[in-house]
Amino acid sequence: MIEKLDQIFVLLTGWLVGFLPGFLQPLAGVVIAVAAILVTFPALFAICVLLERKGLGRMQNRIGPNRVGPFGIFQPVADGLKSLTKEDIVPLKADAVVHFLAPVFLVVVVFMGYAVLPVGRHMTLVNMDAGLLFYFAMGASTELSVFMAGWASRNKYSLLGAMRAVAQMISYEVPLLMSSVAVVMITGSLSLNKIVEAQNVYTWGLPHWYIFTPWGFAGFVMFAIAATAETNRSPFDLPEGESELVAGYFTEYSGFKFAEFFLGEYVGMLSISGLGTTLFLGGWSAPLEVLGFVPSWCWFFAKIMMSMCVFIWLRGTLPRLRQDQLMNFAWKFVLPFTLLNLFVAATWRFMGDGWLRWVVCSAVLVIAYVVVGRAGMSREHFGPRSYRYAE
Amino acid sequence: MLGEGILKGLAETARNFAGSFVSAERLTTVEYPEHRIAPIENTRDFPFLVYDGDDWEKGLRCVACQICEKECPPKCIYIEKSTDKKPDYVGKPQIYPARFDIDISVCMSCQICVEVCPFEAIKMDTEFELATTDRFGGLLHDRKQLAKSNEHYHKIHPTEAAEVDARLAEEKAKVEAKAKAAAEAAAAKAAAAAAKPAATPAAPAAKPAAPAAKQDEGEPKP
Numbered sequence: 081m082i083e084k085l086d087q088i089f090v091l092l093t094g095w096l097v098g099f100l101p102g103f104l105q106p107l108a109g110v111v112i113a114v115a116a117i118l119v120t121f122p123a124l125f126a127i128c129v130l131l132e133r134k135g136l137g138r139m140q141n142r143i144g145p146n147r148v149g150p151f152g153i154f155q156p157v158a159d160g161l162k163s164l165t166k167e168d169i170v171p172l173k174a175d176a177v178v179h180f181l182a183p184v185f186l187v188v189v190v191f192m193g194y195a196v197l198p199v200g201r202h203m204t205l206v207n208m209d210a211g212l213l214f215y216f217a218m219g220a221s222t223e224l225s226v227f228m229a230g231w232a233s234r235n236k237y238s239l240l241g242a243m244r245a246v247a248q249m250i251s252y253e254v255p256l257l258m259s260s261v262a263v264v265m266i267t268g269s270l271s272l273n274k275i276v277e278a279q280n281v282y283t284w285g286l287p288h289w290y291i292f293t294p295w296g297f298a299g300f301v302m303f304a305i306a307a308t309a310e311t312n313r314s315p316f317d318l319p320e321g322e323s324e325l326v327a328g329y330f331t332e333y334s335g336f337k338f339a340e341f342f343l344g345e346y347v348g349m350l351s352i353s354g355l356g357t358t359l360f361l362g363g364w365s366a367p368l369e370v371l372g373f374v375p376s377w378c379w380f381f382a383k384i385m386m387s388m389c390v391f392i393w394l395r396g397t398l399p400r401l402r403q404d405q406l407m408n409f410a411w412k413f414v415l416p417f418t419l420l421n422l423f424v425a426a427t428w429r430f431m432g433d434g435w436l437r438w439v440v441c442s443a444v445l446v447i448a449y450v451v452v453g454r455a456g457m458s459r460e461h462f463g464p465r466s467y468r469y470a471e
Numbered sequence: 472m473l474g475e476g477i478l479k480g481l482a483e484t485a486r487n488f489a490g491s492f493v494s495a496e497r498l499t500t501v502e503y504p505e506h507r508i509a510p511i512e513n514t515r516d517f518p519f520l521v522y523d524g525d526d527w528e529k530g531l532r533c534v535a536c537q538i539c540e541k542e543c544p545p546k547c548i549y550i551e552k553s554t555d556k557k558p559d560y561v562g563k564p565q566i567y568p569a570r571f572d573i574d575i576s577v578c579m580s581c582q583i584c585v586e587v588c589p590f591e592a593i594k595m596d597t598e599f600e601l602a603t604t605d606r607f608g609g610l611l612h613d614r615k616q617l618a619k620s621n622e623h624y625h626k627i628h629p630t631e632a633a634e635v636d637a638r639l640a641e642e643k644a645k646v647e648a649k650a651k652a653a654a655e656a657a658a659a660k661a662a663a664a665a666a667k668p669a670a671t672p673a674a675p676a677a678k679p680a681a682p683a684a685k686q687d688e689g690e691p692k693p
Contacts, residue, residue, distance in 0.1 A: 135488065138491045139487050141487050141499050142499065143500065143502065393481060394481075397477070452473075453473030
């Protein structure tokens with residue numbers, strides 16, 4: 081029974097596909113899986129938007145939306161209807177084709193990332209050997225769509241926002257990859273399924289998740305920072321800083337195209353949360369061995385919703401960074417630290433079992449954190465900016 | 472230590488998040504249509520016309536002098552004078568506005584009309600729920616919509632309204648005193664005129680009284 085519940089979606093797909101003639105079955109299976117992804121994650125997007133609006137309200141001592149339906153739970157529906165009924169304006173001088181393609185491209189690329197994410201046991205759309213590589217290839221393509229949007233709009237705010245976005249995303253793409261490489265080194269595979277399987281091992285009822293190792297913890301923190309920047313979330317939301325750039329790269333988008341950007345942003349966040357979960361938080365594996373009876377996909381979704389809550393919490397807390405602070409942070413703190421983390425992960429790998437590697441790896445990371453934190457982030461670099469010519 | 476401030480900030484927002492569910496006094500906003508925060512006394516948005524008594528048309532203080540119309544910077548006031556006259560608050564016949572329109576879509580709430588009005592007839596209101604589905608006619612308020620009682624004025628700006636009432640009462644008292652003195656002088660004159668032909672010997676006695684009455688009349692003038 082527990083087995084069946086765990087595999088309910090796999091069995092359901094098999095049952096549905098069974099009605100079709102044999103040669104159509106593989107294709108139908110893929111179509112059903114794709115349809116499931118296209119339904120599930122936008123639904124989660126709606127829940128996240130509501131969570132964000134209510135949660136941010138509470139963090140600012142407000143009540144949040146509570147008019148549409150009981151406790152405002154139909155607010156995302158109202159938002160969706162509103163954006164669908166709004167006029168779709170394309171600026172006269174804009175490059176209409178690229179202007180139209182940019183949001184479509186963003187949504188397509190973001191959904192492509194889900195192809196390799198293991199949502200549950202035996203629940204990966206494409207079990208690719210180089211899954212992680214594919215994911216990053218897709219993730220990096222979002223930059224293209226952002227720049228397409230900014231460039232095609234023929235608007236100075238859009239272009240400035242897009243340029244900021246590209247600079248920021250390229251800067252943080254490097255630490256994002258570097259922190260994931262440590263996981264690949266330890267697991268010895270780029271396949272996300274294998275990475276989850278490697279973490280789905282228990283000692284004394286506790287899981288072997290990578291976050292519970294020194295290099296994994298450091299890697300996870302770096303990954304989380306880089307992922308926040310990759311998805312243009314606060315405090316790294318300079319590309320859409322509304323106080324200076326109206327709305328950044330999607331200034332000239334309205335109606336459904338705007339909704340597509342919105343969807344792309346949130347689905348991207350869900351997807352990068354899924355990747356972080358897969359790499360460091362054990363994917364669909366249960367947090368305790370005794371909880372193994374709960375279906376695996378429940379754990380996956382619980383974990384990504386937890387990460388979304390952290391995203392929202394960070395947004396409610398941190399103010400937006402300045403461009404130079406953002407770049408300093410990426411190149412002077414996060415990147416050196418992820419590089420060091422690679423060496424620590426290698427040390428961990430070759431020191432074998434035992435308590436010594438815990439001490440050595442933790443000590444190296446803590447000392448490096450304090451030193452890099454003191455030196456790289458000292459007031460000299462991060463303090464008030466001095467204006468050479470204005471004074 | 473690097474990152475300490477972030478953790479402190481996260482703790483603060485977490486406290487807010489949890490606290491806003493348990494203590495109502497943490498909430499900085501109210502749910503508007505059901506609950507309202509009373510406006511502070513100096514709140515103002517658009518002008519209204521003050522009237523005394525119960526009948527808005529009779530009690531309107533405005534005498535259609537058109538000073539506000541001339542002074543209004545965005546020119547949102549339109550006044551048409553009446554051809555007949557009606558008594559004002561002291562009983563003097565005055566012209567009244569046959570039409571008094573304010574376009575609140577143009578009005579910028581500067582209060583200059585209030586500053587220049589010599590008759591305390593136009594004041595600032597606190598009514599802000601003026602949304603309408605008709606953006607031309609709906610936002611053009613005529614004198615009936617603009618007329619609001621002095622009691623309303625007392626309710627929204629108590630201090631200011633009390634000052635205005637005191638000033639008006641003083642003026643009215645002055646006018647009444649003047650009228651009384653004039654009436655007395657007239658009575659004395661009439662009495663003197665009546666006394667002259669009737670009894671000539673009595674005239675010296677009556678004569679000193681007349682200048683005294685004249686002095687009384689002259690005193691309240693300045």
